Amino acid sequence: MTKRFRRLLALTLSPAILAGLEERRVGNIFQTVATPGDAVRQSAILVLSIAAGIFLVVATVAAYAIFRFRRRPGDDLTEPPQVYGSTQIEIAWTVIPLLIVFVLIGVTARVVAGVQDHPIPKDAIHATVVGHQWWWEIRYPDYGFTTANELHVPVSEKPGETPTVLRLQSMDVIHSFWVPQLAGKTDVIPNRENVMWIDPRETGIYFGNCAEYCGTQHAGMLLKVIVHQKAEFEAWVASQQQVAAEDASAAAGRATFESLACVNCHAIRDTPAQAGHTGRGKFGPDLTHVASRLTLASGVITNTPEHLREWIRDPQVAKPGNFMPAMQLTEQQIKDVAAYLETLK
Amino acid sequence: MATLDYPLDRPIRRPREWSLSTLFYEWVATVDHKRLGIMYVMSSIVFLVVAGLMATVMRIQLAIPNNHFVAPDTFNRMFTMHGTTMVFLVGMPILAGFANYLVPLMIGTRDMAFPRLNAFGFWIFLFGGLLLYFSYLGGGGLSGAGTAPDVGWFAYSPLTGRAFSRGASTDYWILGILLTGVGSLASAINIIVTTLTMRCPGMTLARMPLFVWMMFLDSYLILVALPPLSACQIMLLADRFLGARFFDTQMGGSAVLWQHFFWFFGHPEVYILIFPGFACVSEIIPVFSRKPIFGRPAMVGAVVAIGFISLGVWAHHMFTVGMTSLSNTFFAASTLIIAIPTGIKLFNWIGTMWGGRIRLATPMLFCLGFLFQFLAAGLTGVMLGVASFDWQLSDSYFVVGHFHFVLVGALLFALFGGMYYWFPKVSGKCLNETLGKWHFWLFAIGFNVTFIPMHFAGFLGMPRRIYTYEAGRGWEIWNLISTIGVPIQIIATALFVANILWTYFKEKEVGDDPWDAWTLEWATTSPPPVYNFEAIPEVRSSRPLWDLKHPEDPDWKYER
Secondary structure: OOHHHHHHHHHHHHHHHHOOEEEOOOOOOOOOOOOHHHHHHHHHHHHHHHHHHHHHHHHHHHHHHHHHOOOOOOOOOOOOOOOOOOHHHHHHHHHHHHHHHHHHHHHHHHHHHHHHHOOOOOOOOEEEEEEOOOEEEEEOOOOOEOOOOOOEOOOOOOOOOOOEEEEEEEEEOEEEEOOOOOOOOEEEEEOEEEEEEEEOOOOOOOOEEEOOOOOOOHHOEEEEEEEEOHHHHHHHHHHHOOEEEEHHHHHHHHHHHHHHHHHOOOOOOOOOOOOOOOOOOOOOOOOOOOOOOOOOOOOOOOOOOHHHHHHHHHHHOOOOOOOOOOOEEEEEEEEHHHHHHOOOO | OOOOOEEEEOOOOOOOOOOHHHHHHHHOOOOOHHHHHHHHHHHHHHHHHHHHHHHHHHHHHHOOOOOOOOOOOHHHHHHHHHHHEEEEEEHHHHHHHHHHHHHHHHHOOOOOOOHHHHHHHHHHHHHHHHHHHHHHHHHOOOOOOOOOOOOOOOOOOOOOOOOHHHHHHHHHHHHHHHHHHHHHHHHHHHHHHHHHHHHOOOHHHHOOOOHHHHHHHHHHHHHHHHHHHHHHHHHHHHHHHHHOOOOOOOOOOHHHHHHHHHHHHHHHHHHHHHHHHHHOOOOHHHHHOOOOOOOOHHHHHHHHHHHHHHHHHHHHHHOOOOOOOOHHHHHHHHHHHHHHHHHHHHHHHHHHHHOOOOOOOOOOHHHHHHHHHHHHHHHHHHHHHHHHHHHOOOOOOOHHHHHHHHHHHHHHHHHHHHHHHHHHHHHHOOOHHHHHHHHHEEEEEEHHHHHHHHHHHHHOEEEOOOOOOOOOOOOHHHHHHHHHHHHHHHHHHHHHHHHHHHHHHHHOOOOOOOOOOOOOOHHHOOOOOOOOEEEEEEOOOOOHHHHHHHHOOOOHOOOO
């Protein structure tokens, strides 16, 4: 499948809100679009230039020394003058690097403080990102809903205009939140809360990964940040705040879903599958609006009806080692449950 | 005057009897530092090949996106075993091997201070390593989950806790490494005591060869850095078996505590691994440039400085765990400052070549490869040391590229140089130069083709330790190039092994001192007799054989 075709497919299948957002699959750390990423990029370019300069100078001198002082055929076999060292030269090549290092320390101190100690505006958007083996739970405490794997944030026209503050927590082991075009990574550590912030200035779908080894499916713990225009972000929030869709045509699938162990791990708000009725439903992703997501299985497969059915049939095929078991459903049950989940827009 | 006879009398060589009992006494019951040294080096070469083959499997898996060459768990076990093996079963024993063989010869003595402790250290390392590999058979444990450990060589908690690492594989990792750690401590203590108490008459610390200096400081680093690792491994065992809660985050333990312990060992460990590389290069470059090392006191001072500063940089592995901006800046500063003594060493090696008559034989070629690749590795290290840049680079493929430049591009190149340089000492025969040059060039090309692209994959956001990746993230081309370099490295390594065998069985002996060198190990026969020196030599400068070969212009006139 070509990239263009896949993108087209994704667009036709996703709700209207996602239409027109460009996929930024390549997480080039030198093409950043948010203030923390920019600050890092500027320091990075400075450090890279200094390092490249040093490499060129030292490597040239070394190469010259090797070429100039190599033994040539026909050289006499006498020993060259024995030189033991020179204090002046030693001092010179201690002091010059020392000055460079001081510059680098100064730059580091400034950038680190600038990003880490940045005051958080009162009207910032808050999201809590909880790492699980191997998916991301994303809560919006101010808006009262929970989603998974795709973090939606509004664009900032001016730097820092509508930043999103991320509180990073882990349910099990250490993970790391990394979307290279927005900011450097921050670890997601159990029994500890880390905070980071982003203020992307361009809309789009930014790809990232879990960046700390977290077990079997570390590679399958993908991450997306979807940056909307402000109005569209609000529309998205409103749509997520709605109760789960009720569709009489999917009643069979819903009955199957609610009668089986699905509800032990998955919550669907305002149905018996929600916490308090048949189970806590917090171990797996909240499915209230699962059909509105771009991907399933933390980004491993695109969210198409066919993929959804295959996923329900045996989750171990697309993402071996993940904690969702094959529920041994009949073909009819698979079809029904998938059809029900498809209605949860 | 120096009372050094050169060359010494050749020992009588008896024809070998091949029987089980001679084999046992020569290779198992031996306490001879030279045999132990050879066994250390040989076993680490075996582990090097095993771990190298694992790396090959991983590179095949990553050559194309969405590859299904190996299963996720298999891949995770491989990078765990590859890293653990390379650090603890290749890097550590090979340094012990080089030090064991050469330190007593270089300081003009007959053996290490504690020969039996020496043998104990070797065997406990070997059995520790075998115990780790036994996990492939026995690691299933009762629950049958997993075979070899799959927690990474760094074994971050709480992934290593009972809840997330079932079965016994993690216990094999803990116990195997604990044992090899005991071996490393034994050998470090031995090297320190030998260096301090057994130098021949006239060999003051100031006249001690740089190789010995660096192995001495290396041993001191081992002595300081390894116990924290052993301690936290025992704490982890207590967590797993005795219901302790040090790292159990579900019960209020700390995941970050493990990282502090581990890197308090882990960062000095990087220097522990690279010092032997410095040691080899500091001996080889002068001999092949025909000049004494430039700025000898500065060289020793630089290693001492690195040894001390390296104990205060560990948290630069933790810039992303959410330390305060002050701590991040502190550890960035200490990390960057270490670049200064490191730079001094590099400049001094170049200064040594300046004005010399450089013989471009294989040992020297490997040292030159070391120089350029270590320069690159040091500079990417500076980039990682800038805490803000590290937020992007940490745990990305850039880091993988960086530390392979340190450990392969610098350390392994220097060790290969060392093996070519001292092989005639050990066997009496010079390794074949033609094969050696092929080995060097192929290895240099293969190495760079494999590891340079990793830096770019890291710039494009590729994280480490992923068993596969989706297409379209910009990583395909870099991973493919990287994998193409692997067969070139394999051919080069095969040439090296072939060269050893060919030389050992087919080449002619070249005499005791084929490189026209200056340190004491070349003052005895090659290979040396069990007792090393017939008479303990006496030295008056840091280049005793130069004094002997150039009585008209000896070093001791210029050295205080």
